[in-house]
Amino acid sequence: MAASSAISSSSFLSVSQKDAGVSSFYAQPSSSIQMSQKKVSKKIVSVMAPQQSERKPSTTGSVKTGMTMTEKIFSRAAEKPQLNPGDNVWVNVDILMTHDVCGPGCIGIFKKEFGNDAKVWDREKIVIIPDHYIFTSDERANRNVDIIRDFSTEQDIKYFYDIKDRSNFKVNPDYKGVCHVALAQEGHCRPGEVLLGTDSHTCTAGAFGQFATGIGNTDAGFVLGTGKLLLKVPPTLRFVLDGEMPDYLLAKDLILQIIGEISVSGATYKAMEFVGSTIESLTMEERMTLCNMVVEAGGKNGIVPADATTFKYLEDKTSLPYEPVYSDDQARFLAEYRIDVTKLEPLVAKPHSPDNRGLARECKDVKTDRVYIGSCTGGKTEDFLAAARVFLASGKKVKVPTFLVPATQKVWMDLYTLPVPESGGKTCSQIFEEAGCDTPTSPSCGACLGGPQDTYARLNEPQVCVSTTNRNFPGRMGHKEGQIYLASPYTAAASALTGFVTDPREFLR
């Protein structure tokens, strides 16, 4: 790749001119910017042209301001020592993810712009995960998986989680399932990195202390060819959650609380940083649920500082080195929200908006026609364990069709192998069976977003559904007049048992 000498033109580089003394250095093309695929130097070093003579510290102008985690990640990825929110910078991308719905479009753009014979920037940094419309007879959907397969073969993409035999997902050894859960389970999420994906819920990976956000086909096509993207540094909203997590609440309730507080556009163009004692007590999957829905508040990305929990999770998943970043003490936040989780109650998001917050107990007269437990938001192993806990506590059968859609093959296997605590050794699948739920189906995004008409559990009639998914706008799960209540796995399971929207404390106390 050509050295980016043209970056020197400051027409679009809006680096703050406050540091008057060093601004001239930003304007120079740094010959130390490496265009190779090597990992950028871990330390944030000053990007100075080598021919500079030694300068005394007193001539460098103002002291570096504290930066938030997100700003630091941008700073490292853009190879600039200091950044401010609002700056537009070219960042190096560590991982690019795409799936069967957007993959073909990206590929089309990549080929058109870079040429039919062009090669991707790094075959090991692209992860292609078919997951959206897999178990369907829709020809175009099936063709789209073929398209991404052909491309992966042609480009020798290292991580392509293929599926060929749709009739039985288990015979496809590479197939994973929902992209965001697969990315985590396969060790592609690492603290301090930049992960972009052609899906709005790519922000899920922020749980690992990295910058992760969703982009469109054109941007992704650009990244495919160059490994870089022009991004604007977002200001950060800080959410401090303290208090011991009550045992009837889950991360889903926390994020529904927050979205209800700031509205669906409350975090537009902003980073949402989650800190506090409660956050530290959350497992990785719970943190993923939290970060998953920041996009529902308009957020650019969600982020949780990496800690022992993160490192433990990553131990057996990735061998690539990573370096976490943390917000400085003097980092500037746009706003800070403090939440005492001990005061919260189980929530739902009523139709037709994720910010239409309501207390689960206040919706107890809302009859539900079905319950859906699945998706990147609420279809992970721990989500199913949570639902199983409620069914176990009740001992009764569900009153409405209850659809279970594990996010990935691994989750599916966990349902059939992991013992549920305090159940006498039963697995989730046994408990679900005894409760009368549907058999857990093939892992994929399923009906979270409706999909082709023959998608399992799709809302094809104007029914009420309590769902552990992430959006409930009109028509989200299929039918335009379908009424979707977003809820935690606890609340969803409780609702399945009564046939009405139900506060899980009915069963968990």
Place this chain on the structure above:
Amino acid sequence: MPAIYKEPRNQALVVILLHASIFKPLRLHITGTEFFLWFSNSSYAFFFLWFSISSSRGFRFLSVVCSSSRSRHHQPFASLATSNVFNATKQRSFKPLISQSIVSSTSPVTRRTSVVAAATANSSSSASSTSFHGLCYVVGDNIDTDQIIPAEYLTLVPSKPEEYKKLGSYALIGLPASYETRFVEPEEFQSKYKIIIAGDNFGCGSSREHAPVALGAAGVTAVVAESYARIFFRNSVATGEVYPLESEARVCEECKTGDVVTIELEQSLLINHTSGKEYKLKPIGDAGPVIEAGGIFAYARKAGMIPA
């Protein structure tokens, strides 16, 4: 004669055809392939004209064909274009990245007969200032991507011309029944509404690029919203499919679907001819340089990030 001839656009089309058929060769883009219609002699031209005028189906074919021609490059043949009653492009100052006409050497279609280079009849004629004109369609707040293009249609791949066109036919089909006027009529691929007026947080939800693409494919030139969701805004800029503008006032409450509006980019104005009111628009901001360059790829080439 069918009533559609009462519309000024259609009358002008007829004029062009006449002019073109007599004086100059014509160029047409039909969904991704370039056709050159060249009337080798005037009798063919007049037959074609007669056919299209005398039957509304013939005319509809013609107008669909003409309005689907969005010549997005500055072709040498532009000089062959007929009178400048309509400009050859939609008069956007940015060049869309998803080019509808794939003029490659492998393209099987090189029927080099000349063609009408008439684009949508909604742009003003001057080449330097940019403006958008047409009927507006008004929506409310938080119109999410599932309403713009429901998920079941996402199997259509935007970079494939045939599927791109189909996406247009499904634009805004996800709007609930409270929207009595349909955005795109059944069996049609384009909407008669060229400008969308929206409330807050337009385009929220998914990162699917199919959303701005569907609007663009349906013929939308610009959106004026009170505010945008981040990814939708970014995708609009990157693809060049629709020009995303922000209004200062709550225009979705002041305009009605079907009002005739003009957007003057230079003056940052939205003019509602039907109500006679004008509204100030916000400057495009950081996206300006990218839009002006012609999208993210063109911008990157200009900046030297990727080879030209």
